[in-house]
Amino acid sequence: MAQSADRLGRYLEDELGSCCDEDVQQRLTELESLGEGLHGLDVLSALANETRYRLVRALVATDGELCVCELNALSDVSESGLSHALSKLADAGLVASRTEGRWKHYRATTRAVALVTVLDGTFDE
Amino acid sequence: MAQSADRLGRYLEDELGSCCDEDVQQRLTELESLGEGLHGLDVLSALANETRYRLVRALVATDGELCVCELNALSDVSESGLSHALSKLADAGLVASRTEGRWKHYRATTRAVALVTVLDGTFDE
DNA sequence: AGTACAGTTGAATACTCGCTCAACTGTAAG
DNA sequence: CTTACAGTTGAGCGAGTATTCAACTGTACT
Numbered sequence: 517m518a519q520s521a522d523r524l525g526r527y528l529e530d531e532l533g534s535c536c537d538e539d540v541q542q543r544l545t546e547l548e549s550l551g552e553g554l555h556g557l558d559v560l561s562a563l564a565n566e567t568r569y570r571l572v573r574a575l576v577a578t579d580g581e582l583c584v585c586e587l588n589a590l591s592d593v594s595e596s597g598l599s600h601a602l603s604k605l606a607d608a609g610l611v612a613s614r615t616e617g618r619w620k621h622y623r624a625t626t627r628a629v630a631l632v633t634v635l636d637g638t639f640d641e
Numbered sequence: 642m643a644q645s646a647d648r649l650g651r652y653l654e655d656e657l658g659s660c661c662d663e664d665v666q667q668r669l670t671e672l673e674s675l676g677e678g679l680h681g682l683d684v685l686s687a688l689a690n691e692t693r694y695r696l697v698r699a700l701v702a703t704d705g706e707l708c709v710c711e712l713n714a715l716s717d718v719s720e721s722g723l724s725h726a727l728s729k730l731a732d733a734g735l736v737a738s739r740t741e742g743r744w745k746h747y748r749a750t751t752r753a754v755a756l757v758t759v760l761d762g763t764f765d766e
Numbered sequence: 767a768g769t770a771c772a773g774t775t776g777a778a779t780a781c782t783c784g785c786t787c788a789a790c791t792g793t794a795a796g
Numbered sequence: 797c798t799t800a801c802a803g804t805t806g807a808g809c810g811a812g813t814a815t816t817c818a819a820c821t822g823t824a825c826t
Contacts, residue, residue, distance in 0.1 A: 589668075
């Protein structure tokens, strides 16, 4: 860390013309405050996996509900793996479920819809 | 796969009252078409890591450029690790860079801004 | 020329995470 | 009450990934 502060000092000197230790210290605290807020990392982690991403995309595309047994048809993992995947997605608030008898239905949340939509949108430019 | 088709058949029978093999087959192909389109998975993978996510958030929050040496201050990895991280982000189209002398400046792309914004937005509800 | 520094690259290591297997819960039907 | 089925849970293994170390490129300054 002392190393990187040195380099930052040299950089600020380049930028400002002159630079004292206090300038470096101030900039350091400014920068550290930028690094806060890891809100959303768990959501991204949940989505950043082929199996889970496919499930979410399918649910978003369906614009409704799909039964676990239907989701099974479009994922190439075991039934157990599918359950794990859906559980992780539910924890991240990307899918919600409804049980009916012994069948369980999943649907995409608005969060999932928003993310997939934005993600697709950034490829059209 | 034969197993899951069986289960799907039983499910469709429950839903439709009756169900023949052709119904199952048709539903299967419908479902498989939903699983297409992995566009964006690499972007998510790039973002779904604490180090890289913090870098992107910082760049988005700054609404401008940051020097590598400044980014170094808010990431707790080595200088080399930082370089690897930025490289992966650049590959995913989440950051862009500009070299000036021996200093290199990074900025968030519109894709990064869009994603972070949407992600934050889904927590306010 | 040579030295110092900003940043990158590739290989090796350590670690996380996704998947499967087996055992389990809960629901419906004979 | 027993059997069959839908789905979940936890442990353990294998594969992918994040990080570091060392060597490198390119730029400025003397």
